[in-house]
Structure formats: structure tokens, C-alpha cells
Amino acid sequence: MKLTAFYALVRDARDQLSHCLESGTGRKALVIDKSLSGIISRLADSAFIKEHGVERLSYLSPQVPDLSDCHSVIYIARSDPNVVKLIAQHVHGALASARDASGPTSSSSGVHSPPVAVSQRFFLFCLPRSTLLVKKILEDDSLLAEIDVQDLEIDLLPLEHDLFSMEYPSFHALAPMRDSHALYQLSSSLLALESAIGPFTAVRGRGPLADSFMTMFTKMRAAHSHPSPVDLTGTNRLILVDRTLDMITPLMTQFTYTGLVDTFKDIVAGFVEVDGGGQRPRKFKLSMDDDNIYCELADLNFGVVGPTLQRLAKELKAESGKRKEANTLTDINKFVSDKLPELQKLQEALPIHIGLAESVAKAIMDEDFNLVLQAQQVLLASTELDADLIDELMCRNYEPEAVLALICLGCLIGCVKEKQLDLWKREFVQSYGFHHLVTWHRLEQAGLLTATKTPTRQWANLRKALDLIVEDVRVEQPDDIAYTFTGYAPLSARLVQHWLRPTARTRDDISRLLPGPPVEVGDFGTAGRVFVLFLGGATYAEVSAVRLLGRTMGADVTVVATEMVNYRRIMAGAMVSLT
Amino acid sequence: MATMARDGWIALGESAVCQRVVYDLDWDLSNLDAMHVAQSPTGAFIGMARDDRKPYFTPGGAKSLHFPLCIYSATGQLLRSIPWDREPASILKLGWTDNDQLVAVLDDASVRLYPVYGDPVVLSLGEEVAKNGIASARIWPTGLAVLTKSGQFTVIGSWSSPVPRNYLHYVFTEQPASWTHVVASNTISGSVELLVPVANYLVVVSEMDHVEKPYSSLQTVQVSPQANFWACVLSSFMLEIRLAQTNQVVARLDLKSVVECDSNGFQLAWCGEDAVLVVFAESLIIMHMSGQHFAIDLFEPVILTEAHECCFQLTSTELTMFTPVLYATMNVFKIGSTHPGAILIDAIAHYSRKSAQSVDLLEGLLKDQQLRIALATCLEAAGQAWDPKLQHQLLQAVQFGRVWMDQDVTLRDEYSATCQRLRVLNAVRNRSIGIPLTALALQRLGYVGLVRRLTRARQHLLAHRLAEYLHLAHAKVEIVADWAKLKIMHSQDFDVNVLVATIVARVQASTATVDAALDYSELAVAAYRAGQPAVATKLLDHERDPARQVPLLMDMSQPQVALVKALDSFDRDLVHLVLVYLRSHLLLNEFFKTVLACPRAIPYLEQYARDHDRQLLRDFYSVDDRHVERGYLHMENAERAETVEAKLAELREAVTAFSSTRKSAADQKIAEQALDLVHEQAQIAKDHCDAGASTASLELPEGKSVNDMILYLIRTGQMTRAAKLKSKLQVPEKRYAWLMVRGLVAARDWRELERYAAATRKPVIGYPPFARELIAVGATDEAKKYINKCDIKLRIDLFLGIRAYVEAAQVAVQLSDMPGLVEIRKQTTAPADVAVVDDLLTQLRRK
Secondary structure (H helix, E strand, O other), X not given: OOOHHHHHHHHHHHHHHHHHHOOOOOOEEEEEOHHHHHHHHHHOOHHHHHHOOEEEEEEOOOOOOOOOOOOEEEEXXXXXXXXXXXXXXXXXXXXXXXXXXXXXXXXXXXXXXXXXXXXXXXXEEEEOOOOHHHHHHHHHOOOOOXXXXXXXXXOOEXXXXXXXXXXXXXXXXXXXXXXXXXXXXXXXXXXXXXXXXXXXXXXXXXOHHHHHHHHHHHHXXXXXXXXXXXXXXXXXXXXXXXXXXXXXXXXXXXXXHHHHHHHHHOOEOOEEEEEEOOXXXXXXXXXXXXXXXXXXXXXXXXXXXXHHHHHHHHHHHHHHHHHHHOOOHHHHHHHHHHHHHHHHHHHHHHHHHHHHHHHHHHHHHOHHHHHHHHHHHHHHHHOOOOHHHHHHHHHOOOOHHHHHHHHHHHHHHOOOOHHHHHHHHHHHHHHXXXXXXXXXXXXXXXXXXXXXXXXXXXXXXXXXXXXXXXXXXXXXXXXXXXXXXXXXXXXXXXXXHHHXXXXXXXXXXXXXXXXXXXXXXXXOOXXXXXXXXXXXXXXXXXXXXXXXXXXXXXXXXXXXXXXXXXXXXXXXXXXXXXX | OHHHHOOOEEEEOXXXXXXXXXEEOOOXXXXXXXXXXXXXXXXXXXXXXXXXXXXXXXXXXXXHHOOOEEEEEOOOOEEEEEOOOOOOOOEEEEEEOOOOEEEEEEOOOEEEEEEOOOOOEEEEOOHHHHHHOEEEEEEEOOEEEEEEOOOXXXXXXXXXXXXXXXXXXXXXXXXXXXXXXXXXXXXXXXXXXXXXXXXXXXXXXXXXXXXXXXOOOEEXXXXXXXXXXXXXXXXXXXXXXXXXXXXXXXXXXXXXXXXXXXXXXXXXXXXXXXXXXXXXXXXXXXEEOOOOEEEEEOOOOOEEEEOOOOEEEEOOOEEEEEEEOOHHHHHHHOOOOOOHHHHHHHHHHHHHOOOXXXXXXXXXXXXXXXXXXXXXHHHHHHHHOOOHHHHHHHHHHHHHHHOOOOOOHHHHHHHHHHHHHHHXXXXXXXXXXXXXXXXXXXXXXXXXHHHHHHHHOOOHHHHHHHHHHHOOHHHHHHHHHHHHHHHHHOOOOOXXXXXXXXXXXXXXXXXXXXXOOOOHHHHHHHHXXXXXXXXXXXXXXXXXXXXXXXXXXHHOOOHHHHHHHHHHHXXXXXXXXXXXXXXXXXXXXXXXXXXXXXXXXXXXXXXXXXXXXXXXXXXXXXXXXXXXXXXXXXXXXXXHOOXXXXXXXXXXXXXXXXXXXXXXXXXXXXXXXXXHHHHHHHXXXXXXXXXHHHHOOOOXXXXXXXXXXXXXXXXXXXXXXXXXXXXXXXXXXXXXXXXXXXXXXXXXXXXXXXXXXXXXXXXXXXXXXXXXXXXXXXXXXXXXXXXXXXXXXXXXXXXXXXXXXXXXXXXXXXXXXHHHHHHHHHHOOXXXXXXXXXXXXXXXXXX
């Protein structure tokens, strides 16, 4: 029963994609908006796409590819005006060249005239839904009759059986609460989820974002008046994690295997780039479902990844050795049919994970990285920020994302004075470029760069009340979520822990120390599935922490995130893009 | 009963076709063959227009020069007359869509779709078709095809997306005498296919491809409704039915042996999948699948219309229907039938004559356990019967037989469903409604489809009653909506409030039990189009879905209301849509005024403009006095600028923007510094060019920051320039020192580095950075010099970092650090080093 929501989503999404690829006839070309390529390949491999008659596959770019030999061209894109304008250009180009080609030959006569230029058909599938604006743009371009616009309703990308992502860049949109559209999008996605798995009977959460999400969700649910879905498998409960309550965690350095791989190798839609063995790098799919090795590694503290890999390699060798022991024909046959496919899969995945672990290990051996890590831990534990370190890092043009993240952390903890912050601003823009004035401004607006006017004990109190710093973490057999950040228990996950099993003490502490308002709908109880919704993105380490909570508290927990974040992506998101 | 039931049967071997006059026609028309006539697929409507290519003689004379385009009911009542005297184009072909819209193909390559009531939709078949002219056209319920005079086909495959597709790859040099189509759902290619007899070929043209099949010379082909069979008339007037898949001949008839054949103008149509009808000037021939045929003499011109399960025949006086007699009816009423159903009918006949034989017959059925079959067959036959009297009698027979049986739930349910169906059928077949609907057609249409048809024919009352009777809640909503639209259109002089109240009350009464709400926006559109904007606005207040409200409000020139509604929906795209609309319809200052009046819209405007119209955003910030924001925008633009001039201009704008308030003094200073930096960069690039070949090997400054710039200058030895830049941009000593070290190390200029280290007694950053930077580039020997100047406690680690074990050990000795020295010894591997370290170890031990 645990997998139903996952499989329902995968099935629905694949059906949608299948429907999309089946449109049109003849030779088909598929043109995908690059930012969606991860989502598409997560759901369908190239064989699936070929099965549907797609012969050409390309990414959307300003250069117009020559697709004149294809009868149908299928575009997949987000409902973004700029992207749609680009597609309109392409279609205009294709139509013009088709006219040129058919012009002279149309006067040719003879019953056996050779086929002239194909009359092409165009389809645009908008993810997750087409909008009136998209249609208006095409209408203004007088293309609405030429392009068949349809929805590709993939709202949530199932990454793992217990992890769904909207893949919607939402951190900056949500955190300062400037853009209610992300909430709108999320509400529609959650409505879609509800119709797949049944309604949420109880909701818990806290914070302004959680509150406005709940308001919007309730409103939209009423307006849509979906036919009440059939729920066969008990109740669904929802926990809302408001990122504005915990901006600290995503800026910290994660210390789980997946978290570090994400930090250093950038996981996009569950894919990571790995060495292609001499050729150009290839995409590797991280999935606990098909990869037993990843299944073991995913949530581990990186400190135990090395030994685990060693053990796995030994086991694999021993298993392969058993082939030699198989003497009789039946034994060999049994080995080949039962074990071999599994073994081959492992043998393929193991070196890739070893490679990933090596590159992560190399990165964390770096002296500066360790200085930053140390500074983070000192900051959290003793509310002090090593100003000299930051100065020095800037003098040496160390990775700007890391420097900014550290400054932001200092501000969030409440130990950066205004004078210091002004100084850093000047130093930062001089060191990394004046355009970062805009970056700085955006982070200020996001509430990440606020100087402390009067010293506060807010963080110290919170740290104490919720046990955010754990001295002895057992990384091999973790019993506390603090293992995910080697000593720091993510605040977000501590809140989830509270809502899963509230105590009077934590309830008081939370309502005293964290901004409201509280969100409480229905009787939460202890039975049924729990969906933990991270409004504004989640880190992989937090996912691991929530998984541990689920295991230790015996709850069936699924994480739904607007996007997967880490400090690099958050900081890079605030920087001026040159597109 | 049996003789009555067999009225109009045309026996064709084991089967039969029933010919039934359905309605006498009320119209006063005589010469149908000079007209375009088309009957809708259900038979309910007849479209008629004058065929301009044919001579037309009227007894009245001049008045009929311009015959209007007319829509009649199946009983010949004129429902609608569309004047055609001012139309520039003439009609080439009429037809109907499957949702009762009259299709007219005109000779100017346009297509018009007329709903029975309401405004037409005009489609174009494209420039190519217009240029070449249309030679012939075919219209079928889901689409149409035209053959141009240049010999190419253009096809509309569905009315829901009526895009004309040009089948360019096959060109007919000669106009074929006839051709036909196969709908897309029945073809393998997935597109509409056309079958064209050409000489000794049959050309099958699909959208992507064509096939030429050798074929004995054909005149006409007609594909059966479900595309299982082809009916062909050969040039020799041989009528053949062939299997579509294998082309095998199923039945064959030499028409010349039956009637007088006339090759110009015969009609060929299917009657279900069972039989084919051929009409010549004076006779009609029916050929059954079995090869049996029957000829009927005709006394006036007829027009055949093929429907899915029957065939209509229209004359100037009556509408006749040919239907295959279905199995159940056949079994019950065939002469000499021994089917249980027939026996049951026999039994009831005896019963009514009070003959004891009726009991014997029934007991016989019971004994053979065939009463159930008899009842089911009679029930089915009742469902198929047209005459209400016959229906009644058959149902009575079923009632009579049921007494003899145990309770049978299926039969009971089937019985009540049949009664319900017959009530509906009789109601719509009634002359006052005039839809000649067969039971099979109803099955295909469904109750909802039927109710929709009635609604379109403005039979609101009957539709509503049927919906009520059949519990079709959603259909009821549609009916009310349609009624309301009509009401709005015909209530121009009503008080607005009263009208809206009436409509809303009626709507709410009908929708009370349904959770699907009525689409008020549709009503509002109707009201707006009917010139009642006030009613429209009032109705829109009842609409729940903003995505429907907003575009309409804009169309109704109420953009402010639209903006508020869009904001209420939280749907960003909807808000952007309104903003785009406003921007294109208002002057800039009016646009800003509108947006500023609605503060919630401001973030949306900023967001949209940031991505799509940055000039607009700039103007907006200026108007709204948000100079600091504008400054940041200019900074961003500067980063994106492609030329130095543009960059400078943007930065200057930024400086001015920041200078407007004291709060942004710091930002102003930064912008000024940015300006200085760009100036400097431009200057250097210029010098570079002037210097020409001698320094061409030096690459231009890379990167964009002050650090990058100073590093470049130091690396290329332009120390004075670097120092000038440092003081101009107020670079702190400490960072400058770092840059100095980094730059000199990158240039591998050890002497200059030494000089710089010696210039001050102790560098502000100390010596470790020197050592570290040198280590990073692998200059270990150089590094050692600076390590020795570092704080003594740091030295061991630094030396170990470059594997200088001996030096590290010496430091350990100086510090008397025994554990450190032991650790160093452990790491040492080179034999020469080991000896020295061992020595030092013993030395320290001795101390």
C-alpha cells in the first residue's frame, strides 16, 4: 500500500506523456524545453519515446532545427511567454519554408508526381497547463489555427516512492511572499494529488506561508468541486513546513550522501552527471527503486559511505564468486537466471557511486571548505561568526555562493551588525562584480540579509528548546535526525517530529518562539499516511531526516517539495542571469 | 397483428427492408432536382438552397431569382430562411455536421456552418483552394473534402479543430467523375482517406501517402457506414458489394438487366450495413447483401440521404425511410416463423379468441424452456417497432407471457427500460416535433445527445421534460442555459434586474440538485453580444471560475473589474493577461494609473515587466517614484548590456536613480565605482589596441570585478595603474595585499614578490598567504622562504604540506615538540630524510 501514491502519479504522468507523444501522424519530431528534459527523461526513456514514433528529438533553442521532413512536430514547454514566443518563431519559420518549397512544385502536373513538401502539423503541450496568455500570444501571432495547444498535466514529479517534487523554482518566489503564483501552482498540484490518493483529512503547520497556502488551497478546493475521489486505503494527513520559519537549514552544508552529491554534482530531476568513461559525461539516474546500492547509500552520513561502499564491493565480489562454485548445470542455470541480472546491475552502479563518492570526498577535503564548515558549526553552536574568515575568502575570490550563504546564515542567526553588513556588501561587490549589488538587494528582500539591530537570544532559545545541536551523533546507527548535518538537527524536521508526536512542552516552545499563525485542521491522530509538504523547497538531507522520523515513529511518510534546494542553487537563484 | 407488422416490408430472401412513409411534407416545393438538398444525420432537419448551375423554372416568375438558404424540419416546416440575394458567392454543396449544423461549401473556397438557430461560423479552405477553384465537394457528419480544379484534395478532418489539410502529394490531371471518402476513425493511416476511381485504377489518397490499386473500371464507390463494405457501380452497370478488407465480391447484380440505366446522375446509398439502394431517373433498386434485389418504380425525383442505420428518401411530398428489418422483428413476424417469439404471438392471438390452443402453445414453450427467449425477443421487437399500436401489442404479449414465469429481474428491468425508451421515441417522432429517430439511432446518440438536439431545435420544454423524466441533471443545466440565452436575446426592453432575477431563479431551481454549476459566463457573453452589457455584468457576478470571467470582462471593456477578479483568483497568468491587454489598449500614463489604483497588481506588473518588457518596468519605477528599485534595474541592465557605451549609460542612470534619496547613498557610491571601473576597463582595452603588436600576446582583462581588474594589472606588471585604481576605488589595504600576492604568484615573478614582502616590515596579511599561494602553484622552494617568516607554530603544518620533512622536523626541535616530531618521523619516507629526522629525534631526546 505504501507505493500507491507513487505509482498512481507515475502512471498518470506516463499516460499524459503517452497521449502527448501519440498526437499527430507520420514521422514525428519532439522538441523539448531544456529545463523540462530532466522531468521528461525521469518519466520516459528514449525507447518509450521511440515506441511512439518519435524519430527526431531536440532541445528548444534559438537556432531553428530543420524538421521539414517530419509530418508532426510536438513541442513540450512550460507556459512561459518567452518560450512560447520562441516556439512561435520556429513555427513561422517552418511554415515559411514549407510555402517556399511547395510554391514551384504545386503547378507540376502528372498523376505520378513525386511527393512534394509535407504538410506539417504542430502541437504544443504546456506543462502543467496551458494558459490564456499562451493562447493570446499565439493568437496575436495568428498561429492558433496552426498549433494544437494542449495540457500536459504533470504536476508532481515522482523522484522516489516517498519523494515528489514540483520542480518549480519557488524558493525566491515564495520566501519573500512576493509571488502568490507559486502557491497557486502548488495548490493545483496538491489538488491533482488529492484526486489520485484521496482527500487530506487533517493538516498541521505553522507560519505565514503555510497559512496563506492553506487559505488558497481551501478556496481552490471549494471552487473546483472535484467529484470526491475514492479513498480505499485510510486517511491522508498533511504537514506543512513553512520555509520562512526555517531558512537556516537550506543554507547549511548537508552531510548525507545524496545531499553532498547534490551540493557538488548538482542533481537535476533526479539525474546526476557522471563520467562517461572517456566520452562526454552522461546522465545517471538516481533512484532507490532500481538501484540497490543507492538505496543503501542515499540517506547515510557521508562519514560511513566509504566503509559501506567497501562492504558492498566485497559482497558483490563474493556473490560473483559463487558462480564458480556452481558446478552442476542446474546450479549454473539457476545462478544465471536468478542472480545474474541483479548482479550485473550492481556491477554497473557500484563504480559510478564510488566515482561520485570520490569526487565528493575530494571536495570536502578542501581546506577552505573545511574552514567554512567549521565556521557554520561554530555559528550555530555559539552564535558567533568568524568575520576574518569571510574577509579572507572574499580576498581570495572563494566561491561566492558559499560566502554569501555564510553571511546569510550569520544574519539569520542574528549576529551580524549593520556596520559589518554594509562593509561586507562593499567588499563583496568589489570582489565579485558590481552587478552583485542586485544579488544583494534580492537577498535583502528575501529576508536573508538583515542586520541585527539589537542583540537577541531568539536563536539560542530555539536551539535549546528544540535540541537543535546534538553533541554526540551516532552516524553509523543514527537515532537522531542531527546525523544529517553532523550535529545540527534541521529545524524543519524537528517541527515535523513535533507534529507527528506533539508534546505539551514543544507545543508551548514552538508557539512562543516561532512566528504564527498555526494551521490546524481536523484531528491528526496517528493512523494513515503522512505527506510532508515543504513550501519553498527541501534539501536532500531534510528528506533523509524525515525518512528517519518515519522509520522511528512508525509512520508512512512521503515528502512533497516545491523543488530540491541547496545553498548553491538558492544563492545562484538570486544572482543576475544573463538570459 | 403479424400482417400489420409486415406493412411496408420488402422481402429480400431471408431478410427484408422496411419502407415507411414517415411524414407528409408541409412545404410547397416541386422541383427538388434544381436544388441543393441535404438532410441531417438524424433526419431531423433538411437544408435547401438553389443550385445555381441548374435551370430553374418557377410558375411565379421573378420572385424566386434569389432563393434563400432554408432550413426545414423533417415535416417540411420552414424553420429558418437565410437571405442569399446579397451573398457574393454561390453554394456548391450542402451538408450537415453531426451536431446539427448546416454546412455550406461556397465557390469562393469558404465554408459556413449554420446552427439551426444562431450565427454562422465561417471557415476558409485556404488560399490555394481559392486560387484553383473547387471542382467537387463532399460533406459528411464529421468533416468535408473538396477536390480543386487543379486536381488536389483539401480535407477538414474534424469540426472541433477545423483546420484544412492540403493533400499535396497527389495531383489528378483529369477531374474524376466521382469519388468518396473514408472517415479517419476507419482508416489505418489515421487520416481521412479518399477513394478515387481513375481509368483502371482506384487511387486511395491519405494525408501522407497514396496507393494506386488496379481495378476494373469503376463509376462510383460508396463505403458502408461502418466501412466494412464497399458498394461499387462498374462502367458496365454491374452493382457489386465487396468486402473492404479483401476486396472479395459478396453480391453482384447486373443493373441493366433490371432497369434502364442512365449514366448521368444516379444515386448510390447504403441502408445500414445490410443493403444498397441505387436510384435512377425512374426506378429505385434495393440489393441486399445476399444478392436478392427488388425494384420500385418512381414517379418523381427523389433524394437519398444515407444515415448510420437507415436511408432517407425525400420527394417533394413525403419523407420515406428505408430500414433493414432487424432480427428480433424478423423472427417474430416472418411468415411461417417457428421462433418462440412467433409462437408467443400466436398464443396471444388464440387467447384473444378464447381458444384453448393458447394454453397448449404456452405450455409447449414452457416445456422446451423457451418462454424466456420468446419474451426477450418480443420485448426487443417492441423496442424496434415504429407504430405505437404495434409497440403496445408486443408489450402486452410480454406482460401476458410473464405471468407464466418466475420473477426475472433482468427481464423486468429490460421491460421498464424499453417502455421508457419507447415513450421518448414516440414523443420525438410525433409530427409536432418531427425527428424520425430509429431505436438504433437513439442508442448511438444517447439520451443526452437527444436532449441536446432538442435544445438546439429550441424544443426547450420537451427537452426539459425528458431530462427530468430521465434524470439527466447535467443536461438540464444545458437546457436552462440555452433557454436563458434565448430569453436574454428576446428581452431587450425588460428591466435588467427583473430579467437577471428571473434567469437566476430558474437556473437555481434547475441546478439545485447538481453540483456542477452553470456556466454564467456563457450567458454573459450572450447578453453582451445581444447588446445588453448591464445584464452581462450582473450575470458575471454569479460566475465562480475567474478564468472564465476575466477574458469576458476585458471584452466587455471593463478591464478594472477584470483586473480585480484576476487578482482574486491568484492565477498569475490571468493577471498577466489583463495587464498585457491593458498595456495594449491604454496610453502609458493611463495604464500606470490603472495599475497603481490597484496596489495588489503591482508585484505582478513588476514580475511580468522584468521578464518581458524591461523598458516598461523602468518607466513604471519612474512614475511611481521608486528610484532605488529603478537603480537596481539599471544595475541589472548594465550587466546584460552588450556594448561599453550601453553599459556606461545604464550605470549613469543607476547613479542618478540612487542619488534621489539619502537612504541609497551607499548604493550610489557603489554604482559610481562601477562606472569608474568600466571606464578604466575601456581605457585599458583602448591602450591595448593602441599598443598594437608588441603587447598583443597579453590577453585582455577578464572578469568583471575590481579584484579581477587589479589582479590583471598586477599580473601584467602595471603596478602604478593598479595602485591608482586601488586608491580610486578605495580598496582596503588588506585585500590589496592579498591581490598583490595572488597576482605576483600568478605571474611567477618571485623577485617582485620578495620586494613587495620586504617593502613593509611586515605585510598586513602576514606571511602565511605568501606561503599558501606559492604552495598552491607548486613553487615549494619559494614557499619555504616565506614559511620561515611565518609564526613558528604554523610552520610545521606548512612544511608538511610541501613534504619538507627535514624543515618541519627542525621546527619541531626548535619548539621542543616531541609528539610532533614523532608524527613527522612517521610520515617521512625518503631514506635521506629519514636519516636526518632520526638524527634530530635523538637530538631532541637528549635535550
